[in-house]
Structures are given as structure tokens and as C-alpha cells.
Amino acid sequence: MLQSNLAYKLPLTEEPAHVASKDAKLSFVHVVVAFFAFLIGILGGLLQGLARGGIIELPAWLGYYQILTAHGVLLALVFTTYLIFGFFFAGMSRTHGAFSDRLRKMGWAGFIITTIGTLMAASMIIANEASVLYTFYAPLQAHYIFYSGLALFVVGTWVAGAAIMAHYFQWKKEHPGEPTPLFGFMATATLILWVVAGLGVAATVLGQMLPWALGMTDEINVLLSRTLFWYFGHPLVYFWIMPAYMVWYLVIPKVIGGRLFSGSLARLAFILFLLFSIPVGFHHQLMEAGITEFWKYIQTVLTFVVVVPSLLTAFSIFATFEQTGREQGGKGLFSWIKKLPWGDVRFFAPFMGMLVFIPAGAGGLINASFQLNAVVHNTLWVVGHFHLTVGTTVILTFFGMAFWLIPVITGRRLTKSMNRSGMVTTWLWTIGMFLMSGAMHILGLFGAPRRTAYTTYQDHPQAMSWFEGIFASHITVAIGGVILTAAGILMFYNFIYLAWFAPKGETEFPMTPDPDDTPHTPALLENWKLWIGIAVVLILFAYTIPIYDMIVNAPPGSPAFNNLIR
Amino acid sequence: MHLHKYEKIWLTFGIGSLVLFLAVLGVAAFAFGQQPPSHMASVDSQNLEDTVFAEPGLDQINEDTYRARIVALTYGYSPDTIEIPAGSTVIFEVTSQDVVHSFTIPGTNVNMMITPGHVNMTEHTFTEPGEYLVICNEYCGTGHHYMQMKIEVTP
Ligand code: HEM
Ligand SMILES: [Cu+2]
Ligand SMILES: [Cu+2]
Numbered sequence: 001m002l003q004s005n006l007a008y009k010l011p012l013t014e015e016p017a018h019v020a021s022k023d024a025k026l027s028f029v030h031v032v033v034a035f036f037a038f039l040i041g042i043l044g045g046l047l048q049g050l051a052r053g054g055i056i057e058l059p060a061w062l063g064y065y066q067i068l069t070a071h072g073v074l075l076a077l078v079f080t081t082y083l084i085f086g087f088f089f090a091g092m093s094r095t096h097g098a099f100s101d102r103l104r105k106m107g108w109a110g111f112i113i114t115t116i117g118t119l120m121a122a123s124m125i126i127a128n129e130a131s132v133l134y135t136f137y138a139p140l141q142a143h144y145i146f147y148s149g150l151a152l153f154v155v156g157t158w159v160a161g162a163a164i165m166a167h168y169f170q171w172k173k174e175h176p177g178e179p180t181p182l183f184g185f186m187a188t189a190t191l192i193l194w195v196v197a198g199l200g201v202a203a204t205v206l207g208q209m210l211p212w213a214l215g216m217t218d219e220i221n222v223l224l225s226r227t228l229f230w231y232f233g234h235p236l237v238y239f240w241i242m243p244a245y246m247v248w249y250l251v252i253p254k255v256i257g258g259r260l261f262s263g264s265l266a267r268l269a270f271i272l273f274l275l276f277s278i279p280v281g282f283h284h285q286l287m288e289a290g291i292t293e294f295w296k297y298i299q300t301v302l303t304f305v306v307v308v309p310s311l312l313t314a315f316s317i318f319a320t321f322e323q324t325g326r327e328q329g330g331k332g333l334f335s336w337i338k339k340l341p342w343g344d345v346r347f348f349a350p351f352m353g354m355l356v357f358i359p360a361g362a363g364g365l366i367n368a369s370f371q372l373n374a375v376v377h378n379t380l381w382v383v384g385h386f387h388l389t390v391g392t393t394v395i396l397t398f399f400g401m402a403f404w405l406i407p408v409i410t411g412r413r414l415t416k417s418m419n420r421s422g423m424v425t426t427w428l429w430t431i432g433m434f435l436m437s438g439a440m441h442i443l444g445l446f447g448a449p450r451r452t453a454y455t456t457y458q459d460h461p462q463a464m465s466w467f468e469g470i471f472a473s474h475i476t477v478a479i480g481g482v483i484l485t486a487a488g489i490l491m492f493y494n495f496i497y498l499a500w501f502a503p504k505g506e507t508e509f510p511m512t513p514d515p516d517d518t519p520h521t522p523a524l525l526e527n528w529k530l531w532i533g534i535a536v537v538l539i540l541f542a543y544t545i546p547i548y549d550m551i552v553n554a555p556p557g558s559p560a561f562n563n564l565i566r
Numbered sequence: 567m568h569l570h571k572y573e574k575i576w577l578t579f580g581i582g583s584l585v586l587f588l589a590v591l592g593v594a595a596f597a598f599g600q601q602p603p604s605h606m607a608s609v610d611s612q613n614l615e616d617t618v619f620a621e622p623g624l625d626q627i628n629e630d631t632y633r634a635r636i637v638a639l640t641y642g643y644s645p646d647t648i649e650i651p652a653g654s655t656v657i658f659e660v661t662s663q664d665v666v667h668s669f670t671i672p673g674t675n676v677n678m679m680i681t682p683g684h685v686n687m688t689e690h691t692f693t694e695p696g697e698y699l700v701i702c703n704e705y706c707g708t709g710h711h712y713m714q715m716k717i718e719v720t721p
Contacts, residue, residue: 286602289684293601307584315573370591374675378703447672449703455711460699555608555683561665564707
């Protein structure tokens, strides 16, 4: 395929851009919390894999579901969120100039509130008062401190998010008529998504669960709480993936020595993610009563619209690769591939993440396919699926990011040996995940349930077969888990070294030069009021009638069940 | 906004297959009735003894069709075994007396969520004789992994 793009005719100039040192500090504390949460989280994952496989027995004081709650909360919520905010604070400072003291203080306030919330929730998990898993489905009931912690966590991220968005809109005001920097545009789309989605979880936690856990109400509307949770839960996965896409769109082109293919397409893709990742939560509730087939199908159709921005992204990324490879002298159909920097962990780790996203995305299409969902719903297939998407695509992209972000904000350098260590980490993670996630997918097709401690169901032959397959076995899951844990510990070491021990020096925050279509950015794309308006209309369309129905035709509510989790 | 020629082809192909795919799902769902379990009936989960679930169990509807009313509870099902001859179709009507569970028969397409207050429904034809395992695949408390029942399909 031949690309006739003008990029090489423009000079690859670069403004001298730094992350202001005060902003770097704010970014750094986020990264530090993220990696400590990561370490504890993956050790939980190791124990789960070994325990489920029947290889070890957990001590009496440590419950399987307690660990699983910690694993889900620490990795899916804490690690991801903190790393994303660390990335955003540094990136905004780099692309939009230093934060004002007022906004930076707001960022710190957000960090502190979020961290208090995290510690509250974590202490309840440790005390075994909150083994409700990271989805905390009612009417299992956790301690009210757990719910308060979750609420603070969400509110804290809103405060920090508001600081970032205010910084972006200030830039926009100071540069009337100019297209905004891509980094700020994309971060803002991601944060608007996060705030709008967070309203759902805030509504169920503050409006339903907290009063109920405090004994102010006796009963809870279970279906409504699940619906509000998934109104949040699906966009949550886009909150993880969009920052990873930002690395792909904005950082990788620079790392490979080129320039992003098209800015307008990138903006369009992010707007589509914002619009179509919220009104779709029912695809997590396809198998439950109380929601009609009609509304499930409507949300299924809306779910599949995200295929469009995903295709846009795939095209942009590979077009950027090809364009760059050719500029550097790659000829013929494929030889440009050789020109890519395969030995550079900042490129290689995210690239492996992209590669994994191909089968992972295909699996996602299966999950959301309405009738097909019955085959995989709540089986290990699903666990295999999200260990590929968030657990590999997003995680490897973030690993790759860590190798420049941490030195940038600590004023250090990425050394050759650190780069090599990162390459080893990437390979180990990929191999471990191939085993663990591969086996989980197949076990799931055979019906093995997720979220289930070691059990043979009284030696039922079907359950026994889940331990006896050559590849499709809980044993393979455990072996994969051991390799993954090794990779994770190595990554933690990389983090410690880059944060405190690497040689001092200047490191570049890689950022693509403006794509050459930047001056032609359609003003429509920057019309946030319009996009938020459309997002709200879509949400109202998809949710109003079914939620009205859940409230008006609700069965008698459920009392608290808090003895079942101890 | 400029779209590259290959990008147009790529998007047209992608969006075209998407529309086709969704149409197939829609036709299967609404013309052929292949719907996910979405029953709308509700009950009072704390007073099941006043409902049709007071005496859960198997009813024969006609020669080879049965209705199984089942209550999911921590950590099991009531009744904990049902027996039917091979070739029977069973309509499952399941509800929960406490927290959220599932009613799942591994190796079949029977896999539905059981939320308290709601009755969920699905059906399955058991052609092969044998002992079928029913499990709960939604976390329901510390004994979740013990939750099971059996369906004996006699030759
Ligand atoms: C050393 C690496 C890891 C190992 C060995 C591991 C292992 C596992 C296992 C065995 C389970 C399933 C348990 C069950 O359903 O019974 C699980 C669940 C899960 N994992 Fe991981 N995992 C790892 C890393 C990650 C990462 C990096 C993430 C996300 C960023 C992640 C997110 C999750 C989530 C969200 C669940 C579901 C929790 C739930 O069902 O409530 N894991 N993990
Ligand atoms: Cu989803
Ligand atoms: Cu259960």
C-alpha cells in the first residue's frame, strides 16, 4: 500500500518542551501509588491462580474472595486510575504549559481525596469486611466505610479531572480559533467520559448502598443498582483504553521517528468513543431478568458502533508505521516493517499490546453478541478476555510508557540495561498471558465458572476435566500466573530503579509533531457542548424507559446480606 | 476532513460487515425468537412461600415437556436434584431467595442470572442421558464454590 502523505516535507521541529518540575512531582506521586498497588495486586493474582489450580491451599485467615476483591480493586481501579492521572498531569504540562498554582493545588486536592478513599476501601478489604469483589453487587453488603471510600475515590478523581480540564479550556480561551493540542483534546474527551460515567456509580453508592449499609434504609433495589453499576462499568474500560490509545496516537509516532498520520481522524475517533461507550451497559446484563429483549438489543447495537472508531484507530496507527518506515527508506510491500525500532521498549511493549488487541477485540465481539453471550457469560472466558484487553493491551502500553514517563518526571535517564530489562519484562508478560489467558478462554468454553475458588463439585467428571486438559487446565492458568508474576515483579524493579536509582539526566517526553492536517481541523470537532449534548441524548434514549420500568415495577427490595462474605 | 482512499475502503468494508452482522443478530432475535433470558415476572424474594415457588419442583406439562421451578439460595438449589427421561424439554423458572446467583449447566446454552425479586426463564432439551451438573457462576458469598445441583437424565 502506497501512502502519499506530506509529512516528510515538513520539518520535524519541536518546541523545547518540559514538564514543569512542580507538575512532575504531582505526576510522580500518582505513578508511585500506581506501582505499589500493582505489586500487591499481582501477588494476589498469583495466589488466585495457584489456589484455583489446587496447587496451594490458602491459610484460614486469607479468603479466596478477599484476595480476589483486592486484586480487582487494586489493578482494575487503583493502578489504572493513578497511572492515567500521572500521565495526564505530566502530558498536560508538557503540551499546554505549566499548571497555574491554583489548578495544581486542585490536582493535589484530588490526589489526596482519592488516596484517602483508596485507603478506606483497602482497610475494609484487609479487615475482611468487604469481600464483595470489585463490582460490589447488592444485596451482598460490605462495611459502610468501604462504600464511603469508593465514593471518595470517585469524587477525588473528579476534582483532579476538573483541574486538567480547566487547564485545557484555559489554553483554548487563550488561543481562540486555533485547534487545541491533541493531548489536551484527548485527555478532555477521556475525562468527560469518566465524569459522565462516574455519575452512575456515584448514584448507586451514595443513593442506594451507603444509606442501606448505614441502616437508614432496609431494602435495596438490586436490579437498579446493577444497572447503575454497568452504566459506569463499561465506560470504565474505555477510561483505561483511551489513555493507551493516546500513547499509540501521540507518543509512538515520535518514538519511531515519525509523525501522526492524521489529527482530525484521531479527534473523531475519541469523540465516537465518548458518545458510544456509555449507553451500552446492558451488554453486561444480557443474561438477567427484568430488562426486555428490546432494550438489550438496542444497547447491543450501540455497543457495536465502537467498531468504527476502533477501525479508525487501527488504520491511523498502521498508516503512521508505514509512513514512517518508508520515510526511513523502507521499500516494497513490507520491508518498511524492518525500519521500526524493535529493540526499543518504548515502542516494543505497546506494540505487543496492539498485537494482542487483535484477538482480544475479536473475543469482545463474541461477548457482546447477544445470544452468543450465554455460552461465555461469567465463565473463565471472560476473565481470559479482560486479561488480554486491560491486562495486556493496556498494561503493556503503560509499561512502555513507564520507561520514558518516570525518567522524565524524576529527571533521570533510561539506560541501556533498563531498556533490556523492559524487553525481558514484555516478553515474559506476553508468554505468561498467552498461557494464562489462553487456557482461561478454552476452560470458559467448557463451562468453567469465573470468580470461583478451588472446587471439583464433589468430583463431578465435568469439573474434574477442567484440571485434566493438556493445555485447557487450571494448571496451565497457574503456570501462566507464575510467569506473569515474575514479569510483574521485574516491572516493579524497573519502576524502583527508574524512579530513584537511574543516572540523572534529561529525558525526552516523546510527542508527535502536529500532523500536517492540523490547520484543517474542522471546528465542529472542538464543539464540546455539542458532543456532550449528543452523549446525554444517547444516554437518555438508551436508559430512560428501562430505568423507569425498574423503579416503577420494582419487586420488593432486598435486605442486607453481610454475613455471607465473612 | 480528508479521508485517504484506502481508509474509505477499509471503513466501508468494516461498517458494511457491522451492519450485516447486527441485522443477523436482530433477525435471529426477533424473527426466530433466539433471545437472551429476559423474563419480566417478579416475586417477593423474602416471602417466596406465598408464591408459586412455595413448593419448587418438577411439573409435567405434556408428554415430553416439563416445567422445573427452582429456588436458588446460599449455597444450593431447591430441589437439589431433578430427574427426567432423555428427550425431554425442560422449561426452567428460577428465582433467588437471597442474593444474586446464576443457574448454569456447563456444556449447554443454559446460563442465566438469578436476581432476587425476579424470575428468570430458559429452556433446554436433554437428548443425551447422563448426570448433568448445575452450578452457580455468580459470586454469592464464601461458600459460592459449593453451590450446585444435579439433573439426572435417564435413558
Ligand atoms: C500476575 C498477573 C496476574 C495474574 C496471575 C492474574 C490472575 C487472575 C486470576 C486467576 C483471576 C480469576 C479469578 C477467578 O475468577 O476466580 C483474575 C481476575 C481478575 N484480574 Fe487478574 N491477574 C493478573 C494481572 C491482572 C491485571 C494486570 C489486571 C488489570 C489491570 C487484572 C485484572 C483482573 C480483574 C478485574 C479480575 C476479575 C476480578 C473479579 O472477578 O472480581 N489482573 N486475575
Ligand atoms: Cu462492556
Ligand atoms: Cu454463587
